Amino acid sequence: MSEILDITQAQAQLQTHGWIARKSEAFHHLPPPALETWLGTEPAAVASTQDWQVTVQDGAASVQVQHLSALHAAERATLFADLPAPQGEAAPFAWAHRALCRKGLRIQVAANGANAAPVRLHIHHTAHTAVDAPLVVLDVAPGARCLLLHTHSRSGDLQQITQNLHMHIRVGEGAVLQHLRIADVRTADHLAHTQNVDVQGHAHYHQALCTSGCAYQLQRSDIDLHGPGACVRHAGLLLTGTHNVDHQIYTRHNAPDTDSHVQMLALASGKSRSVANAFTYIAPGARDANVHQRLWGIALDGQPRLILRPHLEILHDQVAAVHGATWGALPEDALFYAQQRGLAPDTARSLIIEGKARALLERALPNIESDGDGEASSSLLSAWLEGDWLPQAINAHLAATTLQESA
Known part of the structure; x- marks a missing residue:
């Protein structure tokens, strides 16, 4: 059967080309676990559509959702149709994903009128097996506007998971997609979340990621700006704690008048490792490209390794590019004044x-429901910030640090 052949081809690619090399430039600061970790040992189960929950709060008529089994030949062909072949240093993760993937989700968001409110979409994935490889393909049509909340959890009996998630996102001409990602993490987990994003002319893709550390975690985005006026904003909030996170953002400016802003904040303790890797490529034809990279690392306690790597490759003379990295401790004067107030x-x-954290996230997700890109955060972010995930994650981070100090 063709789906078995496709899985076999993925396995053959891994056997031929091998796993992530120790000398790999992208992964040598935090090498991933061996290939066997990502493939698991259990036999393939019948794919279930209950792993994904899709909720459309506004604009339901504009959203088409397909739950697809990767073990069914026709559905697998639909699921992987028109996706690019894995390539680059992270390709082994993609081949491992194709070898294990059992289910996936395809979503199409259509434009619903120039004056209509943005489509509000919440996708939630629940891991039911200890090792899984979910897939999401999202197409945002030209002119559409969408607010996407993307969350994860696990079934109650799973204390540790190994998850190799792949997302393919395509933002059409003049469309706007705001994407808030919240990664559910426990300390023993192994996670590799990879995104491939294509942004067309005059389209905007704004993403904010919030995650804490675990035994191994890769958060990688490969973003291509394909048309004039394409724009991306990204904020990564890494509450690493006493564990590890490897956050990689690769942005390619392939057209003139493109704009990218990448900001990451890593807070770490103990002997953890936090890698913030921002790489931006400006092609020879990308005249008047505007690039901004800003990376911060804050050591709260102990001696964590904070690897901050802003990098620019500029092949055009007429561009504006700013990058920088800063690491240190929390400002003593702010702590002093706060304690002076009781x-x-x-x-x-x-x-x-x-x-x-709030300031970082608000810069990435401006309010698209007001006139212009104002300073106020988007309704997507505001609604989430009204909850308790962020303060709970911060308090858990500080509690783990205190526990380690007293040990």
């Missing part, structure tokens, strides 16, 4: 960290 030290640290 706040306990732990409360003061938590509030300062939360303030920095």
Whole structure:
């Protein structure tokens, strides 16, 4: 059967080309676990559509959703149709994903009128097996506007998961997609979340990622700006704690008048490793490209490794490019003034960290429901910030640090 052949081809690619090499430039600071970790040992089960929940809050008529089994020949062909062949240093992750993938999701968002409110979409994935490889393909039609919340969880009996998630996102001409990603992480997990994003002319893709550390975690985005006026904004909030995160953003400016802003904030403790890797390529024809990279690393306690790597490859003379990296501790004056106002030290640290996190996220997700790109955060982000995930994650981070200090 063709689906078996496709899986066999993926396995053959891994056997021929091997796993991530130790000398790999992209992965040598935090090498991933061996290939066997990502393939698992259990036999393939019948694909279930209950792993994915899709909720459309506004604009349901504009959204088409397909739940597809990768074990059914016709459905697998639809699921992987028109997706690019894996290539580059992260290709082994993609081949491992194709060898294991059992189910996936395809979503199409159509334009619903120039004056209509943005489509509000929430996709949630629940891991039911210890090793899985989910797939999402999202197409945002030209002129459409979409607010996407993307979350993860696991079934109650899974204390540890190994997850190789792949997303393919295509933002059509003049479309706007705001994407808030919240990664559910436990300390023993192995995660590799990879995105491939194509942004067409005058389209905007704004993404904010919030995650904490675990035994191994890769968060990688490969973003291509294909048409004049294409824009991407990305913010990565890495609450690494005493564990590890490898965050990689590769942005390619392939057309003139393109714009990219990448910002990452890593907060780490103990002997953890946090890698913030921002690479931006400006092609020879990308006249008047505008590039901004800003990476921050804050060591809260202990001696964590903070690897901050801004990198530019510029092949055109007429561009504006700014990059920088800063690492240190929380500002002592802010802590002092907070405690002078009667706040306990732990409360003061938590509030300062939360303030920095909110500012980072709000810069990535401006309000697209107002006139122009105002300073206010988007309704997508505002609604999420009203919840308790962020303060709980920060407090858990600080509690783990305190526990390690007292050990």
